Amino acid sequence: MHHAEHTVTVDAPVDLVWEVLVDVEGYPAIFPPTQGVEILQSRPGQQIVRLDVEVNGEIVSWTSQRDIDAERRVIAYRQLETAPIVQHMAGDWRAFPFGPDRTQLVLTHDFAARVPPGGQLDLEQADRMLLAAVERNSTADIEAVKGEAERRVGVAVAS
């Protein structure tokens, strides 16, 4: 099992960052590879969603449970049905207030690869691909949330 943590400072108040994080239906607008989101179940503090994401030119789908702790501003996600090379994928989005106008945004991953059907990859290759994808996507995802939250600060200031 691998563990990874990525972080970025966002020039936006924590409530604005949180607003971006909880709005899963807004993800296709801010994460370019995300093509579609369907909320399968929703109750206070928890969502089950299906995400359709473009990976290497193909649409891959998975189902995620999102446990939403608004007080601590933590969303713990866990893939219930995983993508082809994924054995396990879970982690947190965390938003920490850093003064009144800034936020420390953190994204963590706990993950393990598996051999995909078809016999084209062995476990070591799948593991290497998944490590690289998590590294690449983490940076893209935290930058996307940062960009959207900072854009909303601009809109709020201008209106």
Next chain:
Amino acid sequence: MHHAEHTVTVDAPVDLVWEVLVDVEGYPAIFPPTQGVEILQSRPGQQIVRLDVEVNGEIVSWTSQRDIDAERRVIAYRQLETAPIVQHMAGDWRAFPFGPDRTQLVLTHDFAARVPPGGQLDLEQADRMLLAAVERNSTADIEAVKGEAERRVGVAVAS
């Protein structure tokens, strides 16, 4: 100018992590490359320190100003006299409480390289070396603080 942020979750309360961060004279015991620390000036909220650090088998020294904000638990450091390939080096240590027993530890760097005396490296090579060193040292440094803070939790529980 480059900007980098690294983070790790520490299984220790934020006050314990903060204790490790502010104790600059304890750095040689927790950061193996740090051979010596001398506090050149100390006043409330600020220290000027000289650090002797082993880099590629050689002892390199620099002087850092540390602005200590105990309320926000942020130490902003800035090299006053830089190491040979460093034009600019500054950043923060930040410790965020993540529940009562955990801490989100963040280390940031803002840095730029310069051509060192001697003509053995051009700016691009110096830049590449410095990027690699920051990446490597950031991971080592946050893991060292994590290790020491978690060791102290163990000691506190055992005593």
